[in-house]
Amino acid sequence: MPHFPTSWRRWHGALLLAVGLAACTGGTEFAQTTFHPVSDFADALNRVFINTFGWTIGILVLVLVLLVAVLVRFRERPGAPHPRQIHGNTRLEILWTVIPAVIVTFIAVPTVQAVFTTQRRPAADALEIEVIGHQWWWEFRYAAEGVVTANQFYIPVGREVHLRMTSADVIHSFWVPRLGGKRDVMPVPRGAEGVAARANHIVFVASEPGRFRGQCAEYCGEAHAIMALFSVAVSSDEYAAWIESMRDTGAAAAPAEPGPAQGVQSNPVAEGRQIFLSKTCIACHAIANTTARGIIGPNLTRFGSRPTVGAGAAPMSQENVEQWIRSPQSLKAGALMPGAQAAAAGFPPTGLTDDEIRKVAAYLVSLR
Secondary structure (H helix, E strand, O other): OOOOHHHHHHHHHHHHHHHHHHHOHHHHHHHOOOOOOOEEHEEEHHHHHHHHHHHHHHHHHHHHHHHHHHHHHHHEEEEOOOOOOOOHHHHHHHHHHHHHHHHHHHHHHHHHHHHHHHOOOOOOEEEEEEEEEEEEEEEEEEEOOOOOEEEEEEOOOOEEEEEEEOOOOEEEEEEEEOEEEEEEEEEEEOOOHHHHHHOOOEEEEHHHHHHEEEOOOOOOOOOOOOOEEEEEEEEEEHHHEEEEEEEOOOOOOOOOOOOOOOOOOOOHHHHHHHHHOOOOOHHHEEEEOOOOEEEOOOOOOOOOHEEEOOOEEEOOHHHHHHHHHHOOOOOOOOOOOOOOOOOOEEOOOOOHHHHHHHHHHHHHHOOO
């Protein structure tokens, strides 16, 4: 057996202790914790976990205590007689059959109740949102409200929400830990028959406002790890205001006016808007109240209000948006969007110059 220096063993022991203590840290400060639920769905799952975990730890402690007691009491002693042999005990056999059955009942009943709770049919007045998984981003469609967005969706606190989920390509898995989940998202080509039958569902009611991070939880290709989404729970009034700001009325918004800091000679936002609407960008993307009507890529309405670029590839900033337009693959390997000089997924390069990229990025970041 190898001999390790005492100093190394002490350092190794300290490292193991630090790792162990880190594992015991509370969960509320982590973006994707499941231990701080903010919906009835997530709360039901959390209660099932705590119940099962409690019984498991109780059994573990009991077994360890009994094991230590047996080891101490019946350990071999010098001169002790050979122990009496036992060949069966009907009472013990009944106990170790009945007790586990009772424990399983205490675990199974709450679990079945949670299954029925989380698989319930939505109410007639529930907010229905169609969720479509893409490689590697999320699309959200509010059919009744006429709103489409990507990678971030809003929900009103206190109102039942019904997510109807499908995929445009491969199997994904929708998961926002603090709201509940996860649910596999199955491929259904657009316009295919039987979409409703092949869709998966989540029904929940958010209990408090906030921005809650989620992600794809099913390996779906090269950029699977960078397929984030955000759910924003707000009051009913804030939700109504957001819906109004996202609606496409069909009227093109006027170009932005120059700001005081920009002067009258240059307005990157207005120029970026003109470049965006005159280039190939509109073949893939849509922006409400403009002539951009693309459906291949994410809808960019209020793009600047999103916390990240490329569904979690980088924080939202002018610099990162410029880099994304210039070379998406440099931020997100496998991204299907073409860059300024590189083709992707069968699409030719956009051919945008550095100056055009800067102005288009300024326009997109301004969309709040």
